[in-house]
Amino acid sequence: MMCLAAEGMRRLGRAFVCMTLAAALAAGAQTAPAKAKAETKSASPSASELNWWKNAVIYEVYPRSFQDTNGDGVGDLNGITRRLDYLKQLGVDAIWLTPVYPSPQVDFGYDISDYRNIDPQYGTLADFNRLVAEANKRHIRVIMDMVMNHTSDQHPWFLASRSSRDNPYRNWYVWHDGKGETATSKGEPPNNWQSLFGHSAWQWDPRTRQYYYHKFYIQQPDLNWRNPAVLQAFKDILDFWLQRGVGGFRFDAITALFEDPSLADEGVVRDKNGKPVINAYGDPKLDGSKTDNQPGVNAVVAEMRATADQFASTRFPGTRVLIGETYLPNIAELRKMYGTPAKPEFELPMDTQVGFIDKLDVAAFRARLTDAESRLGGNVPLLLFDNHDNPRIDMRYGDGVHNAGIERALAAVLLASRGAALVYYGDEIGMKTTPPRRKQDVKDPIGITGWPKEKGRDGERTPMQWNASANAGFTTGKPWLPVPPSVATINVQAEQDNPNSMLAWYKSLIRLRKTVPAFERGSDIMLDTENTKVLSWMRQASGAPPAIVSVNFTAEPQTVNLAAAGAGAGLKKLKTLLKTPGAVDPTASDRIVLGPYGVYIGQVQ
Numbered sequence: 001m002m003c004l005a006a007e008g009m010r011r012l013g014r015a016f017v018c019m020t021l022a023a024a025l026a027a028g029a030q031t032a033p034a035k036a037k038a039e040t041k042s043a044s045p046s047a048s049e050l051n052w053w054k055n056a057v058i059y060e061v062y063p064r065s066f067q068d069t070n071g072d073g074v075g076d077l078n079g080i081t082r083r084l085d086y087l088k089q090l091g092v093d094a095i096w097l098t099p100v101y102p103s104p105q106v107d108f109g110y111d112i113s114d115y116r117n118i119d120p121q122y123g124t125l126a127d128f129n130r131l132v133a134e135a136n137k138r139h140i141r142v143i144m145d146m147v148m149n150h151t152s153d154q155h156p157w158f159l160a161s162r163s164s165r166d167n168p169y170r171n172w173y174v175w176h177d178g179k180g181e182t183a184t185s186k187g188e189p190p191n192n193w194q195s196l197f198g199h200s201a202w203q204w205d206p207r208t209r210q211y212y213y214h215k216f217y218i219q220q221p222d223l224n225w226r227n228p229a230v231l232q233a234f235k236d237i238l239d240f241w242l243q244r245g246v247g248g249f250r251f252d253a254i255t256a257l258f259e260d261p262s263l264a265d266e267g268v269v270r271d272k273n274g275k276p277v278i279n280a281y282g283d284p285k286l287d288g289s290k291t292d293n294q295p296g297v298n299a300v301v302a303e304m305r306a307t308a309d310q311f312a313s314t315r316f317p318g319t320r321v322l323i324g325e326t327y328l329p330n331i332a333e334l335r336k337m338y339g340t341p342a343k344p345e346f347e348l349p350m351d352t353q354v355g356f357i358d359k360l361d362v363a364a365f366r367a368r369l370t371d372a373e374s375r376l377g378g379n380v381p382l383l384l385f386d387n388h389d390n391p392r393i394d395m396r397y398g399d400g401v402h403n404a405g406i407e408r409a410l411a412a413v414l415l416a417s418r419g420a421a422l423v424y425y426g427d428e429i430g431m432k433t434t435p436p437r438r439k440q441d442v443k444d445p446i447g448i449t450g451w452p453k454e455k456g457r458d459g460e461r462t463p464m465q466w467n468a469s470a471n472a473g474f475t476t477g478k479p480w481l482p483v484p485p486s487v488a489t490i491n492v493q494a495e496q497d498n499p500n501s502m503l504a505w506y507k508s509l510i511r512l513r514k515t516v517p518a519f520e521r522g523s524d525i526m527l528d529t530e531n532t533k534v535l536s537w538m539r540q541a542s543g544a545p546p547a548i549v550s551v552n553f554t555a556e557p558q559t560v561n562l563a564a565a566g567a568g569a570g571l572k573k574l575k576t577l578l579k580t581p582g583a584v585d586p587t588a589s590d591r592i593v594l595g596p597y598g599v600y601i602g603q604v605q
């Protein structure tokens with residue numbers, strides 16, 4: 001028996017339906033592809049322009065680390081343009097650039113001092129226009145990072161805001177009196193709220209004798225989203241980039257926009273003995289109940305969506321996609337981020353439920369993928385396993401022996417499941433997390449504050465490994481972060497002609513989801529649901545042969561019998577579409593043999 005949460009079944013409600021494989025195959029014949037969202041664009045975009053994001057592979061570029069062209073050791077926009085053919089061959093539909101706006105670079109671009117320009121170390125607006133034009137020629141959209149929770153403390157808005165209490169920009173940020181302040185003492189911060197990057201979230205400003213709130217670094221003051229002028233300013237900023245042909249935005253730290261106006265303290269998280277849990281920065285861990293995911297976020301996102309949806313251009317037709325940085329506690333909260341048909345919000349809020357299980361637990365993956373299929377109201381999940389803030393797959397899922405196999409297995413989960421997929425640069429060649437060994441080498445400030453428990457994010461931001469040379473083909477200068485020793489074997493040049501490489505595996509998986517209808521648009525249906533070693537699922541689309549995927553989550557060979565697990569009658573022959581070397585071509589689904597962490601993908605004949 002298996003638990004079905006297919007497209008067709010969603011219309012009947014959210015209940016799980018368990019059925020045999022044969023019945024599922026029969027039911028699939030009646031399912032219809034997901035309905036396209038109603039669009040009102042004067043440019044009359046084609047269906048593919050409207051729907052491009054639903055099955056998109058979105059590649060995250062960390063511009064500092066991707067490709068340098070001027071020898072300063074930091075990547076730049078012209079470097080990304082130079083590598084577009086590589087990205088095209090990989091098969092990506094869009095690139096998401098982490099922030100490239102002018103910035104003091106305290107948080108490597110997430111502290112923006114001008115939202116309408118390009119930081120000189122990355123290039124110019126003309127370079128940006130060229131990147132977009134060249135990307136669009138290759139049908140690759142460029143997605144900008146939009147940081148609305150905070151600005152840099154060097155942004156003119158903040159400079160004005162902190163200049164005096166009666167400055168018109170004062171109310172653009174979150175200012176409060178301290179507790180117990182006197183003429184000679186600043187007193188205490190307004191409450192116990194903490195910065196995610198360590199210590200109090202309140203910074204005393206001696207000139208105007210108040211505290212300002214910063215969820216992240218001191219140099220990243222939070223904007224006041226209760227001030228309508230802030231909303232209008234960001235609508236205008238979105239428009240500025242939409243006019244330049246961007247394919248959408250990724251909204252940073254979106255769940256942090258609002259804080260509880262009561263300013264009540266947050267709860268302290270305690271261990272089972274009632275003692276406060278202490279975080280890497282030496283502070284008591286707080287529950288986030290007053291500063292994360294507060295009411296108000298959804299209304300802002302709906303406004304941003306309306307802004308993007310109103311944009312119509314014959315030069316740049318099609319949907320502008322809104323991606324959310326949505327680390328949320330559960331699927332129900334994630335569901336809310338899509339909004340409603342009347343008031344849509346994100347097309348693609350990040351689904352961190354699946355990729356951040358951080359353990360190769362088949363049952364957990366099955367449950368989370370089933371949730372993504374059945375509990376998001378028919379919306380498209382955006383799956384991901386890592387990004388510039390989290391160690392790569394090897395460090396979170398690897399066993400140190402089979403890391404490459406595990407990375408392949410999880411790439412199959414990422415790319416052969418229904419939804420859009422985020423691929424972090426370098427994962428497609430198997431780049432490894434390489435954290436700094438000494439505190440004095442750390443570049444990311446949180447790695448300095450938190451050393452040695454928190455080593456920062458340098459380890460997942462090392463230069464892209466283009467070839468085996470000392471600087472990996474990334475720069476002719478001194479790279480801003482060291483090139484890891486793994487460059488000797490893990491690099492694009494070594495992998496591009498090797499049919500068994502990680503790069504070849506990614507390309508094949510991406511090709512599959514672009515060319516086989518079941519992978520282009522099919523629902524996910526979990527199979528063999530009692531199996532704790534192998535995760536198997538079927539992709540099923542109306543009018544197309546179904547396909548099955550089996551992924552071994554263990555270091556031992558496994559044999560699965562999907563015919564028995566699914567009662568068999570509907571299972572006919574299998575045609576192999578893709579497999580890892582240890583997998584044997586089965587003639588039918590009653591005997592799929594998988595090597596350690598092996599993957600088999602076949603089409604039901």
Ligand code: NOJ
Pocket residue numbers: 107110147216252253325388389
């Ligand atoms: C999330 C970004 O991904 C991260 O890199 C940044 O430090 C914080 N938001 C603050 O903007």
